[in-house]
Amino acid sequence: MTASSENLFSTESSAAPIGIIAMNSVTELGGKIDSFLVEWAKRAGYDVDSFLIECECPRFSSGDGKGFIKSTVRGKDLFIIVDVGNYNIKYDYFGHQNAMSPDDHFQDLKRIIQAASGKAHRISVIMPILYGGRQHRRNYRESLDCACALQELEAMGVSNIVTVDAHDPRVQNAVPLMGFDNVMPTYQVLKAMLKDIKDINLSKENFMIVSPDEGALNRNMYYASVLGVEMGMFYKRRDFSTIVNGRNPIVAHEYLGNPVEGKDIFVADDIISSGESMLDLAYALKEKKAGRIFAYATYAIFTNGLDKFDKAYEDGIIDGVFGTNLTYRTPELLSRPWFHDVDVSKYIAYFIEAINHDVSISKIIDPHTKIENLLIKYGMK
Structure with missing residues (x-):
């Protein structure tokens, strides 16, 4: 702008x-x-x-x-x-x-x-x-x-x-x-992570991005690019011979990429619905000796409730879930120690003002400079 x-x-x-x-x-x-x-x-x-x-x-x-x-x-x-x-x-x-x-x-x-x-x-x-x-x-x-x-x-x-x-x-x-x-509220998510997770280290040696599937590849590639870290991905192996709840069931999550051993992992997706896929990934990453696992979904709706995530948190499988305030979150979710709320209201206000004044929104859409300054502020650059 x-x-x-x-x-x-x-x-x-x-x-x-x-x-x-x-x-x-x-x-x-x-x-x-x-x-x-x-x-x-x-x-x-x-x-x-x-x-x-x-x-x-x-x-x-x-x-x-x-x-x-x-x-x-x-x-x-x-x-x-x-x-x-x-x-x-x-x-x-x-x-x-x-x-x-x-x-x-x-x-x-x-x-x-x-x-x-x-x-x-x-x-x-x-x-x-x-x-x-x-x-x-x-x-x-x-x-x-x-x-x-x-x-x-x-x-x-x-x-x-x-x-x-x-x-x-x-x-x-x-x-x-x-x-x-x-x-894409990439800057807001990273800002919340650096604020809430005091000892996080976003260096290439300590941190890694993992895409939960091929559909989420672009959003995870952006995180890996702006942070300068490595990225891996899972792909979903499905059973195309049957349909359950309107879609082909997932048989297994297969991992492709560099070793995750000892590294903190960040997994970003657009939505956590039932959350089963995200938990399957977390368990699979822990089997590969990953460090802490942080998940993010723009819309964390948890249609099957929170019990499985509570257990995963207690068992040290997942260390945090970030979600935005762009959709309804239950009071129970907001009270969970593992959930981190990402406020995107100021970002939307920027958009409203930019559209109202008919000015370019390119710098709002691509927050690369703001992310660079954020990393410098926290000593990551």
């Missing part, structure tokens, strides 16, 4: 006044993002208390819903933030409390876009975890949920999509004429 994000308000003209709609799935994250934007605006001499615009998506007892916005959005550069993975939001359905699914959250997003009635100057959607993002390609006769969802948003007038660590960023090919930014 041509200027630091803190003084963009005063150095560049904005496209239109900012308006932020934080859906009920991201009230905490939306509040943090708003606080950064308000602070920067006040430094630039603007008298503003909040950029947040209230909205609501109530339900009828039959399950039908509607969306409405509680103040004007006319002429606003509107940013709608949503977490389609937040299953903690519930609504009344025929007398039962029904947990919102990704489908429900996506429908509510469309309701709010409709409620804006085309009056906003521009609409950008910040959807950290992409709706349908895990169903990103077609095998045999299957739907392409994410591609269709993106096309639907484009048809509704959305100008930009900002997502974080997309399962497969090539899904943007479905909307080649719409803005699509896939953000």
